[in-house]
Amino acid sequence: MKTQRNAELGLLAFAMVLVAAYGAIVEANQFDRVTSTFWVPAALLSVLFLGLHVVVRYTAPYADPVLIPAVALINGLGVGFLRRLDLARAIANKEPEPGFFAGTGGRQLAWTLGALILAAVLLLVIRDHKVVSRYAYTLGLVGIVLVMIPAVLPSSLSEINGAKLWIRVGSFSIQPGEFAKLALVSFFAYYLVRKREVLSLASRRVLGIDFPRGRDLGPVVTVWLLSLLVLVFEKDLGTALLYFGLFVVTLYVATERASWLIIGLLLFFGGVYIAYLLGASIGGPFANFYDRAEVWLEPFATENYDRVGGSYQLVQGLLALGTGGLFGSGPGAGSPGFVPEVRTDFIFAGMGEEIGLFGLSALLVVYLLIVERGLRAGLAVRDSFGKLVAGGLAFTLGLQVFVILGGITGLIPLTGQTTPFLSAGGSSLMANWLLIAMLLRISNAARGPAASGGGVDRPGGPKKAPTQLHGAMTEVIKP
Amino acid sequence: MPEFVLTVARFGFLILLWIFVFTVVGVIRKDLFAGVRSKGIVASPRGVGGTVPSGPPPAKAKRGKAARQLVVTAGQLAGTRITLGEAPITIGRAEDSTLVITDDFASARHARLVPRDGQWFVEDLGSTNGTYLDRGKVSGPTPVPLGVPIRIGRTSLELRP
Numbered sequence: 001m002k003t004q005r006n007a008e009l010g011l012l013a014f015a016m017v018l019v020a021a022y023g024a025i026v027e028a029n030q031f032d033r034v035t036s037t038f039w040v041p042a043a044l045l046s047v048l049f050l051g052l053h054v055v056v057r058y059t060a061p062y063a064d065p066v067l068i069p070a071v072a073l074i075n076g077l078g079v080g081f082l083r084r085l086d087l088a089r090a091i092a093n094k095e096p097e098p099g100f101f102a103g104t105g106g107r108q109l110a111w112t113l114g115a116l117i118l119a120a121v122l123l124l125v126i127r128d129h130k131v132v133s134r135y136a137y138t139l140g141l142v143g144i145v146l147v148m149i150p151a152v153l154p155s156s157l158s159e160i161n162g163a164k165l166w167i168r169v170g171s172f173s174i175q176p177g178e179f180a181k182l183a184l185v186s187f188f189a190y191y192l193v194r195k196r197e198v199l200s201l202a203s204r205r206v207l208g209i210d211f212p213r214g215r216d217l218g219p220v221v222t223v224w225l226l227s228l229l230v231l232v233f234e235k236d237l238g239t240a241l242l243y244f245g246l247f248v249v250t251l252y253v254a255t256e257r258a259s260w261l262i263i264g265l266l267l268f269f270g271g272v273y274i275a276y277l278l279g280a281s282i283g284g285p286f287a288n289f290y291d292r293a294e295v296w297l298e299p300f301a302t303e304n305y306d307r308v309g310g311s312y313q314l315v316q317g318l319l320a321l322g323t324g325g326l327f328g329s330g331p332g333a334g335s336p337g338f339v340p341e342v343r344t345d346f347i348f349a350g351m352g353e354e355i356g357l358f359g360l361s362a363l364l365v366v367y368l369l370i371v372e373r374g375l376r377a378g379l380a381v382r383d384s385f386g387k388l389v390a391g392g393l394a395f396t397l398g399l400q401v402f403v404i405l406g407g408i409t410g411l412i413p414l415t416g417q418t419t420p421f422l423s424a425g426g427s428s429l430m431a432n433w434l435l436i437a438m439l440l441r442i443s444n445a446a447r448g449p450a451a452s453g454g455g456v457d458r459p460g461g462p463k464k465a466p467t468q469l470h471g472a473m474t475e476v477i478k479p
Numbered sequence: 480m481p482e483f484v485l486t487v488a489r490f491g492f493l494i495l496l497w498i499f500v501f502t503v504v505g506v507i508r509k510d511l512f513a514g515v516r517s518k519g520i521v522a523s524p525r526g527v528g529g530t531v532p533s534g535p536p537p538a539k540a541k542r543g544k545a546a547r548q549l550v551v552t553a554g555q556l557a558g559t560r561i562t563l564g565e566a567p568i569t570i571g572r573a574e575d576s577t578l579v580i581t582d583d584f585a586s587a588r589h590a591r592l593v594p595r596d597g598q599w600f601v602e603d604l605g606s607t608n609g610t611y612l613d614r615g616k617v618s619g620p621t622p623v624p625l626g627v628p629i630r631i632g633r634t635s636l637e638l639r640p
Contacts, residue, residue, distance in 0.1 A: 007506050014499055021495060025488045032480050066503050073499065330489035355493065362496040369503055
């Protein structure tokens, strides 16, 4: 198979043209003219992404060509939108135009640099994704510790806006849960590769569905309890859903048995419903979740709207999306100032007002394509560990987009998740770029010629391109 | 800045965004078809003469039908098929085999199938429990006719046109 690196470069150039155009239109709408430096943020981003492209060219030449440009587009538009908020604020306060590294947009640009360096380092250090499985138990422990740290820290060090998800040191804060995802996926994948046989073969049949034996349920129940603890002590449904969904789906991928999905959904919704009932009756640690559910059920009720921590955010977000309509007001022409938390949780609502349903759905399709390429890498790679890691990572990304977007649009109770690659925030950006680097690494193994697939079986014969042996396709036909 | 320019820019941006999406889809599509084409080249039977497989599907070679697929007919992997190319197929429990079988009676590198001038030969690689072609034990490279089962442990394989 061809390396497709030039296709990647072309798409990347296209994405950067879009980011530059976005910047120009923003300035046209904000200043009523396009300044001579509108292209600078896009150019800086292009240099950064080009750097990663070069690293990929040398370390993962067969990697998927679509991942980097698609992510670069979203990341670039995120930087552009944050800069647009900075411009609007500067105009309102009659300040001079902020510098390219000032304000939230500038900081996001700097974070992008950091995230891309991390991704490049991962690609350079991990030349074979199977190496990761050697550190699986360490990673599992690291993941659980990262999840737990904010829960055990005192609120003053870990709580922002009612959710205990942070480690705060002075003005600097990181969200360890974002990185925990990566560690946990690797651990789950390793564990399930070891256990898949027993999980998928030993079973009892009830109502036509194969249910696993009780003792095999142990790890699932453990993770379920862990995610409920997150829900209760960190007051964050989204993260809980993320971890739990991650484990259930990895389990499903490993065993190919739908019963896990059914069990998982039942356990999760059961747990959430009980938490809701407990919140209604005894309050305590469940009260926060109960409030969120109430707000979700009746966002437009006056008592919910006026309450502190009520549905004000959600309603403003919905109104912004509604104002945008089909085509939006145009980049830079909306009023995202009305939407609270528009830099982080509600960035999709803020952008939605300006690019409309038409533009938002394009962004969603881009997310979808990123997830699809991740799953494709999982399908194509030959080793089970790689399959599970790629599937798990791609699914996490998709689930995270679902959780935050579902929250903003009122489909599920709103929880403070970041929108991957779009929201302001270094932790999220770095963790998600690491995720993409891992997917690039696995897709390189999946699409490239088999490194070890020859040697033994071609003695004497001419050294043919190993693609031939590797190209022998297996397909399973279900009876 | 005139209203007209802003409107054009606004819609132009959205259109450009969707063009990007479709370009990405186009790259993915090309990728898929590239895979299909290379599979076609790999899968072409040797009987045709190994140059460029063009024109009608070369099903009728000189010596009857050429084998195109290796199908697992019994055992855990029953139903698996491998499209045959010009590369040898290795069978065994080792992860790097072309066909990885999880059969307790199979060795890590059990047997291999090698094409010679359009005919496939099966060869035992010193396995513990042996490879059988129909009922006879395979000792050296043995030509494999179409539809005759190769038995490895509990697994049976057949060449199909």
